[in-house]
Amino acid sequence: MVNRTPGGGRLVADRRSRPEPPKKQPAPQKPKTPKAKKPRRPAKRGLISGLLFGFFGLIWRIIWGFGWRIGMIGALIIGAGVLYIYSTLPPVADLVDGRARGSVTLLDRNGSVFAWRGDQFGGMVTAENVSPYLKNAIVATEDRRFYMHPGVDPIGVASAVKINLSEGRGPLSGNGGSTITQQTAKLLCLGVPYDPNSGMTETQYEEDCRQTTLWRKIKEAIYAMAMEVKYSKNEILTIYMNRAFLGAGTRGFEAASQRYFGKSAATVTPAESAMLAGLLKAPTRYAPTNNLERAQQRANIIVGLMEEQGYLTPSQASTAVSNPAQLSEAAEAKAGGYFADWVMSDGPEFFTRETTEDVIIKTTLDQRIQLAAEDAMKTIFETKVSETSKAQAAIIVMSADGAVRAMVGGRKTKVSGVFNRATSAKRQTGSAFKPFVYATALELGHHWNSTVVDEPYTIDIPGSGPWSPENYDHKHYGRVTLEYALAHSLNVPAVKVSEAVGRENVRKVASDFGINSNLAEGPALALGASEATLIEVTGAYAGILNGGSSVKPYGLTELRLLGDDAPLMGTEGGIGERVISEAAAQELIYMMSKVVSEGTGTRARLKDREAAGKTGTTSAARDAWFVGFTADYVAGVWMGYDDNTPLKGVTGGGLPAEIWHETMVRVHEGVPAKPLPMLRPAPEPVAQRQPDLPARGNVPQQQTNPVDGVLRDVLNSLFGAGN
Template sequence: MVQRNGRMERREPVLGASAAMTAHGDMRLSPEDRPTTMARNGGGSSRKSGAGASDGKRTGTRSSSGRGGGRKPRRGLLSRLFYWSFVLGIWGVVGVAGLIFYEASQLPPIQNLAIPERPPTIIIQAADGKTIATRGEMRGSAVPLRSLPPFVPQAFVAIEDRRFYSHFGIDPMGLARALVTNLTSGRLREGGSTLTQQLAKNLFLTQERTLSRKIQELILSIWLETKYSKNEILELYVNRVYFGAGAWGIEAAAQRYFNKPARQLTLAEAAMIAGLVKSPSSLAPTRNLEAAQQRASVVLDAMVDARFISPDMEQAALAKPATVAKNNSSDVAGYVADWVADQLKTILPSIEHDVIVQTTLDMSLQAVADKALKDALARNGKKLGVEQGAMVIMDTEGGVRALVGGRSYEESQYNRAVTARRQPGSSFKPFVYLTALETGMSPASVREDAPVQIKGWKPENFSRDYRGPVDLTTAIALSLNTVAVRLALEVGPAAVISTAQRLGISSKLEPNASIALGTSEVSVLEMADAYVPFANGGFGVAPHVISQVKDSASGKLLYTAPSAERGSVIAPPHLAMIDRMLRQVVLTGTAKRVDLPGWQVAGKTGTSQDYRDAWFIGFTGKLVGAVWIGNDDSSPTKKASGSGVPVEIWSQVMKAAHKDMSPVPLPGAGTETPPAAAPPGLPPGEVPEDPVVTGGPQAQRKPATIDNWLLDKLFGG
C-alpha cells in the first residue's frame, strides 16, 4: 500500500524488476540487475534495497564465467547409482560380517573343535568266523582310502565335487552355478555344496535347510580345510556319508548292496554307490534298482569327463551294470543280528571301539531255515490263512544254531521268535505230563478220556470224540485235552507252572486249569529252551547266541560266554519216561508225519484255540527245533494245525542240520518204564495196577470213579 494525495492506494508487487524500471515502465534490465559474480551490495533498510540485495544474493552465484554464464552440471544417474551401490555394499559387507560373526559364536571355540569319534561298529560273525552282519549306528567299519580301488574315491569327486582338489572348502563357481540354476528354475535344484561342506554337515550339524545352518557349514568347511589334507577329508567323507537302507559309510554300503568288502568293489559298483549320495533313500538299489543304475551311468560319464577313466572303461562298466547281491545275508540273518545287538547292550553296556561278536550261528543251517519257512508260507499261506512264522534251532547246550523271526526281514523287523508271545497250545502238555510223572504216575497210568466241566468251562478234544480210559502215553500221543486238564487239576496248576519254569519258561503263566492246554503266552525261543532238557539228559540250559566278544583293533577278549548249564532239572527215571511218551507222539500220534530217517525223534504238536497258532517242537539227541506259524494280529487261521506245515518245516530243516552227524539215541530210550505209583490223595483201593507199556499205546481198564472223586474234591461237585 502507498499514500497518494492524502489517501492510501493498493499497488501490486512487481517481481524481478528495479524500482526505476517500475517507475518508468521500462522492462529492460539495467547493468546492476544483470547476473554478476561481484559481491552483493550492502543493503540499506528500505524494501527496495532489500529486494535488490536479495536478488543479488539469489543470482550472484550462478556463474563465474563470462557474460551470461551457464548452469552447474547435475550429477549423472550412473554416478548416483555407483555412489549408493558403494554405500549399500559397505553396509552389506558389515551385515554379512556381523551375521558370520554371530553364527561363528554359536559354534564351539575353534581351538576346541575336533572330529567326533566314529560310533563303534558291531561286526557279527557266525560260528565259523565269517561275517554275517554289522550293527551299530554306522553299520560298517572305517576303510582307509589307500585300501580302496582308485576309482572309488574318484567316483565321488567326479559326481559331487569336480574342483575338490583346487578349492579351499568353498567352491565359488559351484555356488554361482547353483544360484543361477535355482533362480532360473524357480525352485531348489542344486545345492552347490562341496565334499568338505557335506562332511561338515554330517559331522557337526543337522540336516535342516536354513541360512544359519548354511553359514555354519561354510565356517566349518574352511576349518576342515585348514586342519586336514584333501585325502584325509575325502577318507572321512566316504566313511561317514549315508548311502540308504541303513548303510552309513562305504564299507556298510558295499556289504549291504553287494555282499562284499569295499576293497573288492568293481567300477560299476563304485559308480552306483557314489550316485546314491544325491538321494540315498529313493535311489537305493534295494528299492529302485533301475533308478540306481541310471544314476550310475551319469557318474561314469562324469568320471570320463574328469579323465579319471577312459571311454572304454565306461563302456565295459555300462555293459555289465551293478546289481544287488541276491543271497544277501542281511535278510537271512537280520533277525538274529538284531537280537545279538540287543543282547550286547547287556553284556557290554559301554562300547567305545569297533567290536567283533562271534556267535553260535550256523549260517548254512540259517539259510535253510529261512528258505524253508519262506517256501512253506508261499506255498500254503494263502490256503491256510497264515501270514507269518518263526523258528529256533538250538543245540543241547543252549546255543542257537538258527533263528528266523518272520517270513521277511526286509518287510518287517519284528522278531516273532524272541519278542512275540503266543499261546503254545498242546505243545505245553509235556510239562503237565512230566509233573504227573514226578508225582508218582507212569506212562502206563490210566485216566478217563471223557467230557469234563469245570465251573462252566468244557474243554474238548481236537477230534470231538472220547475214548474212555486211556494210558498217559496214548493220551499225550493223541493230544487228548480232557486227560491233560484232569492231570493238571490232579497235580495242581502251580506245580505245572513250577515245572515249566524250571525247564526254561520265563514268561508269566496263569495258575488255572486251562494251563494244561497252553493258554498262557510264551515265545518260540522259550519253548525251544524248555525242551532242551528232554534232549540232553535232563540238564537245564540258558539260551545264548553270543560266544565271545573281541576288540576289533587290538583283538583283546572283552567277553566269553559262561557255561550255559543250569544243573539237572529232570531226574533220569522221569526223563526216560517222558522221552518215551514224546517218542510215541512221532511214531503213532499227531506228529507221525515227521521225516528224519535214521534218527530217534520225539516232540509235541500244538494248536491253540480257534486255530490261531500252530506249533511243533521236536528234538533228537543233538538238536531241538521249535516252529510256529500264525498271524501277527492273532486272527484265526483256516484250520492250520501243528501236525501239518510246522512238522513239514521242521523235517526239512532238521534233515539239513543232521546230514553230517552220526545218529545218537534219545536219553533213556532203552530204559524200562518203572511201575506206576498211586496218584497222591486217592482213596485206598481205587488205583488200578498199571502194566508197563512196551509197545504202542493201549487203553487200560480203570474205575470211572476217580475222575468224579477228583472233581468233587477240587470244586465241590
C-alpha cells in the first residue's frame, strides 16, 4: 500500500540516484627504464672447499695481522738502530786513516824510494780532488747504483743470492751484493776499533771484521743506512777510497797510486784508474807488482764496465785498452827486497816492525849495484846451472866501511818477507876462514914470505884421538911460503900456522873482525869448521880492505818521522876498533891478491883492475864461497842447498867465483880503476926468506915432486879447482 499525503502526494520520498565520484586525472607517466638484471648467484661451494677457503682466509688474516705489526716493530727497531749509530758516527776526517800501525818508506843512498813496509797511507784524498776517472771506475766496478740506494741495494742482494745459489754456494757465500756503503761499514768494522790488548793480532781483527754471518750482515746494513743519513755520497766514497786495502801494504788509493805508478791519485789516467779499481776484488792477486799481465787483463774488464755505463767514450775505452797501465820504474824494479827486510829487522823495533808512526829511512842501498848483483845471479844460473837444480846462492856488496850497497838473499830476487840467506843462513865457511889465520900470524910478526912445511901432520885431540888434516888434492908440497899456502888453499899449512900462533888468538882476531858466531874450539877452526853468515864474513873482509879495523855492516843512515826535517837517529855501524896493524893488513891483501891472480880464485880475476879474495869449500862440498874485494867494493858470494845436500862439481873457485866476477864487472862499470892498498914486495933472494913457523910436535917432512905442484897450478888455472 502506498501512503499519500494530503494534496494527493506520496508519503515516501522519491528514490534519488547517487552522484558518481569525479574521475581521477591520470598521473603523468614516467619514462620506463629497463630493469637491471640481478647478478647471477654463484653456484654454492661444496662443504670441504668452503671449509678450506675459510681456514686459509683465517690464516691469512692472522699472518697479516701479525705481519704488519711485526714489520712495524722491526721498522721501529731498525730506525732506532740507525738513529743510535748516526749519533755515534764521527766526522769524515776522523775515519779516513784507520791504520793500527804506521808505515816505513825506504830511500836509497840517493834519496829515491825503493821499498815500502808496514801499512802505507799516502795521505787523504777526497771524491772531489781524486781523478774523476778513478772515482767513476770505483763506482762502475763496485756499485753501479751507488747514487740511488739508501745504503742497501735490494736488487743487488737478490742478484747476488741468485748467483750464489746457482753456483752451489750458500746464499751469503761468494757474491754478497754489498754496496760501497756496506763495504765502507765493513772497513770501519762497524765502528769497533782495533784494540792491541784484545789478544787478537791486527790480521785476526781484520778477518773478524770480514765475517759474513746473517746477523753480521743485518748489523752491517743498519750501519750502512746510518752512514747514508750522516754523510753525503761523496763523503762515504771518500772514506772508502782512503781505507781500502790495495795490495803491497798500501791503504787507500793515494798510497796505491804512488806505490804502483809513482804519481798522485789525482792524476791517474783511465787505464791506471781501471787497474787501481781492479785491485778491490783481490788486492794480492791483482797487484801489478805480482803479475802485471793479470792486472792489465783485470783493468780491461773495468774499462769495459766504464764504457758500458757511460763513464768513458768508445774512443777513450779503446785508448785505455791499447795503452795499458805500466808500473813506475821503482815499482817495476822491485829492487832491494832482501835489503829492505834486513834494515827492518836490524833497526829499532819501535820505528820499524812495530811502528805506529809514518817513518822515513834513508839507507846505504845503491840501486845500480843492487840490479848488477841480481843480474849477475840470474846470468850464472841461466847459463851454467841446470834448470832442475834447487841450489841457492846469496850475494852481498858493501863498501870498506861496512855500508851495504846490495843484498841478494836467494835465487828469486824480486821478493820480500822470505828467508834471507845472506843474513840468516849460518853455514860453515871452509877455507874462506883462512885469511884470519894468516892475519893472526902477520900481526904476531910473521910475513908473507915466512915458510911452513906442508907435510903429513897429526894432532892428538884430547877426548877424540889423533886427527890428520889433508889438502884438497891429498898431496903435499913441502916448504911453502904463507903467500903460496893461502893462494893455493893448502889445509895442512893453515892448521900448522893456527896451532903455532895459538887457536885462541885466531878466534879473537876473527871475532874482532866481526864473525860473531860460535867459533870451533879444536884445530879444525883453521879450516872453517865454524858457522857464520855471509854478511858476517863479508864484513870481516871489509875490515881487511880498510886497513885492519873492524866494521859493523849497516844499511840505515838516517831515520826521521814523516813531515819532520830533523832526524831521530843516524848511522848505526861503520868502522870500529883496530884489529890488526895496517902493515899486517897490507901484507894480507897482497897474499889474497895472489889467490885471484894465480891461485884457487882465478875465475874471479878482473881484466881492468886488481882484486883480492879467498875461495871456500866445506866438507862434502855442502857450501861453496868466494869473498873478495877491489879498492872500491867488497863482495861475498855463498852457494849451496838449503837442506845441506852436497853440491855436485862445485867449489868456491868455480860458480861462486864466477858469480863474484859477473857481479863486480857490472858494479865497476864507469868506476875508474884504483890499485889495491897492499904491500908490493920486490923480488928477493931465497936466502933472505923468513924462517919457518914453529910447529907443535915433531913431524917428519915428506919430499914432494915439484912437477906435481906445477901440474896442480895449471889445473887450478883451468878449472878453478881447490877450496
